[in-house]
Amino acid sequence: MLRFIVRRLLQLIPTLLGLSILLFVWLQRLPGGPENALLPDNAPPEQREALRESLGLDEPFTVQYFSFLGRILQGDLGASIHTGRPVLEEFLTRFPATFELAVTAIVIAVAAGLPLGYLAARRRGGALDFAAVGGSLLGICTPVFFLAFLLKVGLAEQLGLFPSAFRLSPAVNRTDITGFFVLDGLMTREWDVVWDALLHLALPGLALASIPLAVITRMTRASVLEVMGEDYVRTANAKGLHRTTVRTRHVLRNALLPVVTAVGLLSGQLFAGAVLTESVFAFPGIGSFIYEATHGRDYPVLTGFILLIAAMYVVINLLVDISYSLLDPRVRAQ
Amino acid sequence: MSSNTPLLEVEELSVAFGGRGSTPVRAVDGVSFSLEEGKVTGLVGESGCGKSVTSLALMGLLPERGVEVGGRAVMQLPKGPEDLLSLPQRRMRDLRGSQLAMIFQDPLSSLNPVVPIGRQVTEILKRHRGMRGQAARKEAADLLHRVGIPDPARRLDEYPHQLSGGMRQRALIAMAVACRPKLMIADEPTTALDVTIQAQILELLRDLVTEEGTALLMITHDLGVVAGLCDDINVLYAGRAVERAPRRPLFAEPTHPYTVGLLGSIPRLDAPRGEPLSPVRGSVNDNIDWTDGCAFAPRCDHYTMECLQGPPPLVERGDRDHVHRCVNPVGNAGVAERTTLETSAVVGEEEDR
Numbered sequence: 001m002l003r004f005i006v007r008r009l010l011q012l013i014p015t016l017l018g019l020s021i022l023l024f025v026w027l028q029r030l031p032g033g034p035e036n037a038l039l040p041d042n043a044p045p046e047q048r049e050a051l052r053e054s055l056g057l058d059e060p061f062t063v064q065y066f067s068f069l070g071r072i073l074q075g076d077l078g079a080s081i082h083t084g085r086p087v088l089e090e091f092l093t094r095f096p097a098t099f100e101l102a103v104t105a106i107v108i109a110v111a112a113g114l115p116l117g118y119l120a121a122r123r124r125g126g127a128l129d130f131a132a133v134g135g136s137l138l139g140i141c142t143p144v145f146f147l148a149f150l151l152k153v154g155l156a157e158q159l160g161l162f163p164s165a166f167r168l169s170p171a172v173n174r175t176d177i178t179g180f181f182v183l184d185g186l187m188t189r190e191w192d193v194v195w196d197a198l199l200h201l202a203l204p205g206l207a208l209a210s211i212p213l214a215v216i217t218r219m220t221r222a223s224v225l226e227v228m229g230e231d232y233v234r235t236a237n238a239k240g241l242h243r244t245t246v247r248t249r250h251v252l253r254n255a256l257l258p259v260v261t262a263v264g265l266l267s268g269q270l271f272a273g274a275v276l277t278e279s280v281f282a283f284p285g286i287g288s289f290i291y292e293a294t295h296g297r298d299y300p301v302l303t304g305f306i307l308l309i310a311a312m313y314v315v316i317n318l319l320v321d322i323s324y325s326l327l328d329p330r331v332r333a334q
Numbered sequence: 335m336s337s338n339t340p341l342l343e344v345e346e347l348s349v350a351f352g353g354r355g356s357t358p359v360r361a362v363d364g365v366s367f368s369l370e371e372g373k374v375t376g377l378v379g380e381s382g383c384g385k386s387v388t389s390l391a392l393m394g395l396l397p398e399r400g401v402e403v404g405g406r407a408v409m410q411l412p413k414g415p416e417d418l419l420s421l422p423q424r425r426m427r428d429l430r431g432s433q434l435a436m437i438f439q440d441p442l443s444s445l446n447p448v449v450p451i452g453r454q455v456t457e458i459l460k461r462h463r464g465m466r467g468q469a470a471r472k473e474a475a476d477l478l479h480r481v482g483i484p485d486p487a488r489r490l491d492e493y494p495h496q497l498s499g500g501m502r503q504r505a506l507i508a509m510a511v512a513c514r515p516k517l518m519i520a521d522e523p524t525t526a527l528d529v530t531i532q533a534q535i536l537e538l539l540r541d542l543v544t545e546e547g548t549a550l551l552m553i554t555h556d557l558g559v560v561a562g563l564c565d566d567i568n569v570l571y572a573g574r575a576v577e578r579a580p581r582r583p584l585f586a587e588p589t590h591p592y593t594v595g596l597l598g599s600i601p602r603l604d605a606p607r608g609e610p611l612s613p614v615r616g617s618v619n620d621n622i623d624w625t626d627g628c629a630f631a632p633r634c635d636h637y638t639m640e641c642l643q644g645p646p647p648l649v650e651r652g653d654r655d656h657v658h659r660c661v662n663p664v665g666n667a668g669v670a671e672r673t674t675l676e677t678s679a680v681v682g683e684e685e686d687r
Binding site for chain 2: 230231232234235236237238239240241242243245249250253254257327328329330
């Protein structure tokens with residue numbers, strides 16, 4: 001198992017190397033540069049050139065790339081052109097927000113999707129099945145930003161049930177330990193912070209959960225239906241086992257295998273930051289910062305963030321594979 | 335229980351699928367037979383003749399919706415005789431695994447891939463015999479040992495994919511015999527195995543029947559299996575029994591043309607060189623409905639117009655044990671076939687010993 005993990009982590013190196021080249025080429029090709037965002041429209045061309053020079057953007061592509069690579073190997077991702085702060089620091093201050101949001105969305109999606117998919121399969125062709133299949137189709141089809149707007153306007157602004165922006169109400173004071181608001185609140189027993197942070201997470205979390213929820217519901221349903229027809233379920237029934245034993249040990253245990261993979265892949269996407277959802281709710285996470293950085297052509301932030309996200313994605317996939325091999329002995333053997 | 339009361343008496347069992355809008359399909363249509371303790375009864379026929387559906391109906395494992403089961407299947411249970419077909423699901427769950435057990439065709443797909451073998455054996459011990467922990471583990475190891483799995487203690491923690499095909503079927507048999515059921519149904523238990531393993535599994539089943547006095551219902555399309563194992567044989571065709579007889583008379587003097595055809599389609603080592611096999615021509619799809627006459631008529635070499643005048647009844651052929659459903663049975667006309675088939679029965683008996 002350890003060898004497997006090490007091997008998978010070593011795969012990170014070529015992945016990130018390839019990605020960094022792609023990113024560099026892509027950013028070079030983008031029209032406009034940071035000088036357009038930093039300087040007013042009527043700035044003279046000499047001033048633009050001077051700025052490009054000071055940022056090192058006048059160097060040839062290969063020189064830029066290798067100096068970037070050299071810095072990265074020393075653990076330096078550079079600094080943001082706009083804020084001047086190190087990219088890693090910018091990432092770490094925003095990551096907890098995105099992490100909390102992603103976890104909220106996954107918890108909602110799994111907590112609702114698994115039982116819904118299971119019950120839909122059990123009552124195949126019934127009203128609940130119809131509602132689950134139809135609802136999940138709607139969930140997949142609805143653009144997330146549109147749903148985010150609907151929730152924000154309806155539940156937050158019109159009805160005032162939830163806050164409409166940010167991670168915390170200005171009136172709430174919190175002690176910072178880790179940057180994870182809910183976790184900090186629990187550690188310091190500031191229950192008002194926990195509650196307020198959860199309220200702020202609810203709507204963006206719900207909007208973000210829509211597609212994973214739909215996918216998990218459908219996958220669970222399909223998987224349970226398939227497993228219920230398997231020979232070993234018939235064997236379990238032929239042994240006279242109790243209905244609940246058959247359903248948990250024999251049906252669910254097997255039906256959840258593909259769902260675990262799906263949950264892992266979906267979480268990877270969520271941790272990458274939800275650009276649109278975070279923007280709608282002015283949620284200060286990775287997604288909304290990438291959105292701003294793209295507008296400002298903040299190359300170091302874009303490359304740094306995307307590389308960090310890619311690394312995270314690989315690690316999450318590794319975790320999925322590990323959990324899969326724990327659940328399925330046939331995978332373990334290979 | 336008196337010795338002449340059969341353990342299970344199946345009367346006029348019928349199973350129909352579908353209905354509600356579409357015409358129901360009669361998979362099993364008035365099948366009757368009885369099972370006795372310590373005896374092996376064969377249910378023989380080609381694919382689609384209703385063998386497996388019969389066994390699933392007796393086990394109460396048919397889907398609850400869209401299936402209509404008729405007839406009676408009275409089994410002698412510890413608390414007296416009861417009709418399996420009319421028992422509620424809850425009660426059937428108590429009986430399955432403890433009083434009646436089943437062995438399936440494909441041992442790999444019949445075992446849960448993510449649960450260790452040991453657990454799959456102990457769960458039945460826990461359910462019906464209330465055994466737990468080390469006691470259950472010990473008993474499970476004993477069971478695996480009993481069905482001929484070497485190094486059983488180690489096997490307990492292994493998963494189905496780590497066992498060979500024959501071992502898997504042995505493990506399934508261990509689960510079936512775990513609670514010493516009175517009745518065991520084996521649905522083509524050797525089909526997925528290679529020939530040497532087939533012989534071992536059949537021997538194991540035979541031993542279990544003689545040692546425990548279990549009644550075994552053997553479902554197969556393989557007449558070699560029948561010849562080596564079964565005491566009584568029911569030949570099914572299109573959901574009905576077409577011939578029923580003890581092994582010896584069935585092999586020596588088959589009367590229904592379908593049985594004759596089945597026996598004629600076995601390749602034989604003692605046949606003269608170059609002699610072609612005589613298979614039953616056509617396929618099950620050529621059936622006509624039993625209500626219109628004999629369903630086998632379109633494939634039969636002996637059929638007359640009489641065969642199409644309504645369903646043929648089951649008639650006794652001289653003695654009570656040998657019955658067939660044919661208006662124009664193979665009699666003296668089939669002398670040539672009979673002589674070869676008699677030798678086949680003798681071969682079958684020799685294999686048995």
